[in-house]
Amino acid sequence: MALADYLPIPTSKLPAPLRGPSTKFVLEDGTPVHGMLAQYSKTPDLVHAVEAVRDAGYKVWDSFSPFPIHGIEESMGFSRTKLPYIIGVAGLSAAAMGFLLQWWISGDYPMVVQGKPFTAWQPFVPVTFEIGILITAFTTLIGMFAFNGLPRHHHPLYQSERFLSSSDDKFFVYIEATDERFDPEATRKLLEKTHPDHIELIGQRD
Amino acid sequence: MSVEHPDQRTVEQLLGREPESSQPSPHDPGDGSLIDDPALDAPLVLGGRSLHEVTEIVCGYAERPAPKWWLPALLVSAATAGVGTMMILYLIITGVGVWGLNNQVNWAWDITNFVFWIGIGHAGTLISAILCLFKQKWRTAVNRSAEAMTIFAVTCAGIFPAIHVGRIWFIWMVFPIPNANAIWPNFRSPLLWDVFAVSTYATVSALFWYMGMLPDFATLRDRADRRLRRALASGGARSLPDTLRAYIYGVFALGWRFSNRHWHRYEVAYLILAGISTPLVLSVHSIVSFDFAVSVVPGWHTTIFPPYFVAGAIFGGFAMVLLLLIPARELLPNFKDLLTLRHIENMAKILLVTGMMVGFAYAMEFFIAWYGANEFEFYVFMFNRAVPDWLHESGAPYWWAYWTMIFCNVVSPQVFWFRRCRQDVRIVWVVALLVTIGMWFERFVIIVTSLHRGWMPAQWHMFYPTIVDILTFVGTFGIFMTLFLLFLKFLPIFPMAEIKAVMPQADPHPEPEEAPAVSGARGDDPEAAGGAAPAPAPAHPEEGR
Numbered sequence: 001m002a003l004a005d006y007l008p009i010p011t012s013k014l015p016a017p018l019r020g021p022s023t024k025f026v027l028e029d030g031t032p033v034h035g036m037l038a039q040y041s042k043t044p045d046l047v048h049a050v051e052a053v054r055d056a057g058y059k060v061w062d063s064f065s066p067f068p069i070h071g072i073e074e075s076m077g078f079s080r081t082k083l084p085y086i087i088g089v090a091g092l093s094a095a096a097m098g099f100l101l102q103w104w105i106s107g108d109y110p111m112v113v114q115g116k117p118f119t120a121w122q123p124f125v126p127v128t129f130e131i132g133i134l135i136t137a138f139t140t141l142i143g144m145f146a147f148n149g150l151p152r153h154h155h156p157l158y159q160s161e162r163f164l165s166s167s168d169d170k171f172f173v174y175i176e177a178t179d180e181r182f183d184p185e186a187t188r189k190l191l192e193k194t195h196p197d198h199i200e201l202i203g204q205r206d
Numbered sequence: 207m208s209v210e211h212p213d214q215r216t217v218e219q220l221l222g223r224e225p226e227s228s229q230p231s232p233h234d235p236g237d238g239s240l241i242d243d244p245a246l247d248a249p250l251v252l253g254g255r256s257l258h259e260v261t262e263i264v265c266g267y268a269e270r271p272a273p274k275w276w277l278p279a280l281l282v283s284a285a286t287a288g289v290g291t292m293m294i295l296y297l298i299i300t301g302v303g304v305w306g307l308n309n310q311v312n313w314a315w316d317i318t319n320f321v322f323w324i325g326i327g328h329a330g331t332l333i334s335a336i337l338c339l340f341k342q343k344w345r346t347a348v349n350r351s352a353e354a355m356t357i358f359a360v361t362c363a364g365i366f367p368a369i370h371v372g373r374i375w376f377i378w379m380v381f382p383i384p385n386a387n388a389i390w391p392n393f394r395s396p397l398l399w400d401v402f403a404v405s406t407y408a409t410v411s412a413l414f415w416y417m418g419m420l421p422d423f424a425t426l427r428d429r430a431d432r433r434l435r436r437a438l439a440s441g442g443a444r445s446l447p448d449t450l451r452a453y454i455y456g457v458f459a460l461g462w463r464f465s466n467r468h469w470h471r472y473e474v475a476y477l478i479l480a481g482i483s484t485p486l487v488l489s490v491h492s493i494v495s496f497d498f499a500v501s502v503v504p505g506w507h508t509t510i511f512p513p514y515f516v517a518g519a520i521f522g523g524f525a526m527v528l529l530l531l532i533p534a535r536e537l538l539p540n541f542k543d544l545l546t547l548r549h550i551e552n553m554a555k556i557l558l559v560t561g562m563m564v565g566f567a568y569a570m571e572f573f574i575a576w577y578g579a580n581e582f583e584f585y586v587f588m589f590n591r592a593v594p595d596w597l598h599e600s601g602a603p604y605w606w607a608y609w610t611m612i613f614c615n616v617v618s619p620q621v622f623w624f625r626r627c628r629q630d631v632r633i634v635w636v637v638a639l640l641v642t643i644g645m646w647f648e649r650f651v652i653i654v655t656s657l658h659r660g661w662m663p664a665q666w667h668m669f670y671p672t673i674v675d676i677l678t679f680v681g682t683f684g685i686f687m688t689l690f691l692l693f694l695k696f697l698p699i700f701p702m703a704e705i706k707a708v709m710p711q712a713d714p715h716p717e718p719e720e721a722p723a724v725s726g727a728r729g730d731d732p733e734a735a736g737g738a739a740p741a742p743a744p745a746h747p748e749e750g751r
Binding site: 044050061062064068071072075081084087106107109111129130133134137140141153157158161167193 | 256258261382388389391392393394395396398399403406409410413414415417421425427428429430431435456457460461462463464466467468469470471472473474475478479482483485486489493496551657667694702703704706707708712713714715716728
């Protein structure tokens with residue numbers, strides 16, 4: 001993933017060093033090739049296809065489906081996300097800060113209420129818990145977006161009208177041209193072996 | 207369709223018995239949704255729908271013209287909300303004296319309504335979080351609308367504690383904001399815990415709801431985008447509604463593009479949100495109950511309150527889900543294929559279970575009041591609540607509130623022991639209505655009957671609501687219904703991605719020998735399965751692809 005994927009502006013409008021690696025292949029009209037897209041109609045077909053692409057050794061590629069598919073991590077061969085560790089650290093730190101906040105405030109502004117001690121830890125438990133949960137929830141959502149490179153309101157894939165069906169009932173495999181194994185002929189042959197409905201080249205435009 | 211597992215027949219024959227003819231329920235629509243056999247899964251989507259048909263049905267609610275009843279219903283709700291808003295303005299301008307509060311009963315309808323609404327707000331998170339952790343796939347039919355309901359109910363709930371402080375311009379003092387007077391809130395007060403619990407709950411529920419809707423916003427965006435492209439390609443003009451949809455849904459979709467690498471992190475994040483929402487939902491109503499339990503008022507000072515309040519919240523919340531979704535199921539096209547009778551039956555069972563828990567809590571509070579040998583506490587339960595004033599000279603003038611609560615919350619759900627009652631949507635709806643009424647009375651009984659008689663008879667005062675009390679409460683129903691009707695029209699009311707993920711077509715390794723005739727939607731091929739089920743109504747026939 002290039003840095004450009006995280007930025008909220010179309011890639012073509014970025015200065016060259018941020019644009020990510022360019023490719024040596026061009027379309028008929030001279031546009032650099034961004035990748036090759038194959039479409040499937042059934043879940044098992046997609047799973048077989050991603051297994052084939054994984055076994056062929058591609059690294060810069062992705063698959064798309066209208067819903068999360070059980071066990072696709074193994075089929076695509078990527079490792080589990082590190083997101084939970086970050087969330088855990090953030091949540092526990094937030095809870096600790098929440099406790100310190102209450103402890104400091106109650107010592108700074110001591111109020112006599114029914115003769116109870118000012119800085120006993122027990123009454124601080126509920127608010128500590130709630131602050132921990134609140135920050136955990138925000139970290140989860142923001143962390144998920146950041147790891148996914150979202151928000152990104154543009155992508156070369158959306159040039160393809162077929163790709164809009166990825167949100168409905170079609171499945172796609174997309175191999176990016178920046179992959180070192182990418183070759184228009186060989187990649188097309190590999191994808192053709194997986195019985196797709198359609199294969200097309202996507203240009204580097206967004 | 208009579209559904210019987212082949213093994214059962216074999217066992218019966220081996221035992222030398224004639225197989226007992228299974229009595230189909232009179233409400234069984236014959237689509238396999240009411241299978242009782244634990245070896246078979248009831249289909250979650252009926253009519254042998256394809257993935258595309260699910261998209262068409264769900265997006266259809268947001269894209270097609272609203273049904274005829276929608277606009278009048280919205281106008282009535284919005285007018286009611288307007289009346290409620292006027293009452294709140296009147297209260298703020300005049301002061302809390304416009305409510306029927308007195309020196310003794312200083313919390314009444316305001317806090318009753320607050321606890322009532324926040325309780326209703328618990329079903330959504332329960333369905334999305336706890337049922338998600340327990341892998342209850344049937345939750346996909348109701349989770350989106352229940353989560354929406356949660357947020358709208360918490361919105362209504364939040365109004366009351368804010369306005370009951372009287373001088374609302376000082377409400378900022380509940381937050382630890384540094385100020386010139388160096389005054390800080392008291393973190394040892396349950397009322398402050400409540401501020402943090404409810405605001406955290408509202409925020410996390412909204413995040414959870416939004417995260418679930420993200421892929422569905424992307425679906426709506428892509429459909430609008432496709433129509434715009436087709437219009438441009440055929441030389442037509444861009445339609446304004448589709449342009450607005452592509453932009454607005456597009457902005458909210460944040461560029462979601464259904465990548466499986468994204469889905470992986472999304473699912474991990476969703477599971478974590480479900481994991482933290484589960485203790486959150488349990489903590490919120492526990493903390494609400496601390497508002498009472500941590501005080502020393504007889505009738506409030508009981509350790510059973512946290513679990514009792516949580517069970518009551520789930521009970522009331524599910525009742526509200528049923529109250530809203532049963533009419534929606536009748537009124538919106540194809541709703542029944544996604545929200546089947548089995549879903550209704552499951553929720554009726556949850557009403558029965560939580561109703562029994564609440565009933566147990568009522569009995570146990572009473573028992574402890576007697577067993578604890580605290581005469582004041584026993585007096586509250588016996589003579590402020592249970593014994594009518596026409597039976598005993600110091601009996602309860604609020605006896606009818608107590609017995610309404612018992613009838614609605616404990617007696618009425620008992621009909622769900624019978625399968626016929628669980629499967630009759632009319633009976634389920636009536637019980638849900640009774641439970642909603644009963645849960646309001648529960649909070650009224652706890653708050654008003656405990657407060658209205660002080661330690662000395664000179665402190666005994668009845669509470670009578672004023673018209674402002676009543677119209678404010680009615681107004682919050684208007685706010686709730688307005689928001690819910692807007693939700694039904696403009697947002698994806700079913701989680702499309704989640705429904706598709708539990709459909710048979712989503713199985714990456716389908717078993718080829720599976721018999722499609724067992725249930726309408728089990729087979730891999732929807733056309734083959736459709737033959738066994740009743741002919742499905744076309745999703746939206748006139749719309750081509």
